[in-house]
Amino acid sequence: MDIQITLRVDGVQAPLSVDTRTTLLDAMRDRLRNTSPKKGCDHGQCGACTVLLDGRRVNSCLVLAVTADGAEVTTSDGLAAGGQPHALHRSFVEYDAYQCGYCTPGQICSAAGVLAEAAQGWPSTVTEDLTAGTADLTDAEIRERMAGNLCRCAAYAHIVPAVAAVAGAQGVRR
Amino acid sequence: MREFRYERATDLAGAVATLAAAPDGAYLGGGTNLVDLMKLGVATPDVLVDVRELTSTAVEELPGGGLRIGAAVPNADLGADRRVRERYPVLAQALLSGASGQLRNRATTGGNLLQRTRCSYFTDVTKPCNKRAPGSGCGALQGAHRNHAVLGATIDGPDSPVTCIATHPSDMAVAMVALDAVVQVLGPDGERSIPIAGLHRLPGDDPSRDTTLRHGELITAIDLPPLPAGTVSRYRKSRDRASFAFALVSVAVAVALEDGVVADVRLALGGVAHKPWRAAAAEEALRGQPPTEAAVTAAARAELAAATPLPENGFKVPLAQNLLVRTLLDLTGASR
Numbered sequence: 001m002d003i004q005i006t007l008r009v010d011g012v013q014a015p016l017s018v019d020t021r022t023t024l025l026d027a028m029r030d031r032l033r034n035t036s037p038k039k040g041c042d043h044g045q046c047g048a049c050t051v052l053l054d055g056r057r058v059n060s061c062l063v064l065a066v067t068a069d070g071a072e073v074t075t076s077d078g079l080a081a082g083g084q085p086h087a088l089h090r091s092f093v094e095y096d097a098y099q100c101g102y103c104t105p106g107q108i109c110s111a112a113g114v115l116a117e118a119a120q121g122w123p124s125t126v127t128e129d130l131t132a133g134t135a136d137l138t139d140a141e142i143r144e145r146m147a148g149n150l151c152r153c154a155a156y157a158h159i160v161p162a163v164a165a166v167a168g169a170q171g172v173r174r
Numbered sequence: 175m176r177e178f179r180y181e182r183a184t185d186l187a188g189a190v191a192t193l194a195a196a197p198d199g200a201y202l203g204g205g206t207n208l209v210d211l212m213k214l215g216v217a218t219p220d221v222l223v224d225v226r227e228l229t230s231t232a233v234e235e236l237p238g239g240g241l242r243i244g245a246a247v248p249n250a251d252l253g254a255d256r257r258v259r260e261r262y263p264v265l266a267q268a269l270l271s272g273a274s275g276q277l278r279n280r281a282t283t284g285g286n287l288l289q290r291t292r293c294s295y296f297t298d299v300t301k302p303c304n305k306r307a308p309g310s311g312c313g314a315l316q317g318a319h320r321n322h323a324v325l326g327a328t329i330d331g332p333d334s335p336v337t338c339i340a341t342h343p344s345d346m347a348v349a350m351v352a353l354d355a356v357v358q359v360l361g362p363d364g365e366r367s368i369p370i371a372g373l374h375r376l377p378g379d380d381p382s383r384d385t386t387l388r389h390g391e392l393i394t395a396i397d398l399p400p401l402p403a404g405t406v407s408r409y410r411k412s413r414d415r416a417s418f419a420f421a422l423v424s425v426a427v428a429v430a431l432e433d434g435v436v437a438d439v440r441l442a443l444g445g446v447a448h449k450p451w452r453a454a455a456a457e458e459a460l461r462g463q464p465p466t467e468a469a470v471t472a473a474a475r476a477e478l479a480a481a482t483p484l485p486e487n488g489f490k491v492p493l494a495q496n497l498l499v500r501t502l503l504d505l506t507g508a509s510r
Contacts, residue, residue, distance in 0.1 A: 062209045122253075125271045
């Protein structure tokens with residue numbers, strides 16, 4: 001069964017007829033030719049497909065495209081406003097936070113989500129005082145909050161300081 | 175994936191009517207479990223009724239001090255809700271310990287309760303599984319069952335049509351069982367309230383059914399009653415890696431002391447049974463007792479006395495006992 005929807009990905013609005021079985025990830029990659037989000041496991045376990053859906057990080061492989069009708073989707077590419085790299089892009093380069101790069105767009109989107117969640121004071125399972133109301137992105141907090149993004153090259157040791165540097169600049173790391 | 179029709183209703187009654195008329199249909203919430211199961215061929219609905227934007231995303235105060243959680247409240251938002259963090263820390267901790275940040279953003283409260291077991295025989299359509307394919311037997315009983323149930327399972331041989339040793343995977347539901355949450359449901363016959371202990375069921379002689387919900391019934395909200403004054407609570411989860419893994423065993427503990435003895439105690443175990451396991455025997459043993467190491471140890475042993483460990487999952491019995499004992503002692507201060 002095909003359904004007519006409109007996807008808005010990285011500021012580009014695209015009317016699209018999709019089979020109801022199509023995931024947001026496949027619609028972006030195969031129909032809109034936006035290959036910034038990557039297909040890793042396709043089961044929500046690796047995080048390579050992470051995008052921001054109406055500002056929240058989600059696994060696009062588990063979102064049916066029909067349910068994203070009219071929503072605002074931002075990929076790692078879309079974070080580069082006006083062609084200028086996002087602070088996270090620059091930081092990942094500076095800290096050499098990747099090897100093959102396949103998981104990187106998902107890592108970047110997830111990190112953007114982590115920063116936004118911390119700015120709202122959201123706690124994590126390693127947060128000592130759940131009632132604090134503010135978040136301090138320590139290394140342990142970053143590791144926990146980025147746990148939904150796997151890196152088979154194991155660049156984690158560089159991803160943590162790359163995210164920490166941006167968190168420090170944005171005031172969510174003391 | 176089987177082809178399906180995608181439906182959106184304009185109101186809850188319309189959604190219920192649509193699904194009631196579709197015997198092979200299903201509700202779609204966040205989809206983090208259902209879409210995955212559809213990809214695997216485990217779930218094969220021919221109609222999806224999208225209720226994510228239809229059910230409530232609000233957490234509201236109830237008269238008397240409780241909270242009403244809309245079924246579509248994302249797990250992330252509920253774990254971050256200030257009232258949940260302050261009044262029900264056991265629930266906030268359970269939510270924050272589950273899944274990943276991305277999944278918690280999409281997964282809903284109602285959907286979390288209704289997620290299916292992660293038993294690898296259930297999710298592999300080439301294997302026998304009485305839950306997925308009733309009557310096909312249980313591959314796990316003589317297979318890989320390290321993650322499986324030690325309480326309340328149906329163990330009747332690998333070829334039996336009733337054998338099932340699957341566990342319920344939710345962390346959130348374990349805390350809600352300890353908190354005596356009440357599940358609000360709308361169905362073809364109207365509304366009803368289900369005490370959460372009566373929502374999930376043991377496999378019994380029909381492992382295909384996870385819950386007591388009837389076809390077409392939709393969870394609209396979950397109510398949390400207020401806890402007795404002075405209650406302290408905690409969720410503790412043991413797993414194979416530090417993050418983003420299901421529980422091997424978890425415990426939800428809420429306890430209030432009065433004059434040095436246990437006045438109120440609610441205990442639930444995760445990862446040990448087909449449903450979140452309310453540890454009623456341990457509660458009974460503790461009520462009115464000072465929470466000494468001897469008393470809590472005896473209570474934990476009383477709960478696990480009925481365990482039926484298998485060759486690979488026997489470790490869960492002492493693990494559950496130790497988690498209960500340590501968490502109770504930590505919370506009541508007797509260990510310090």
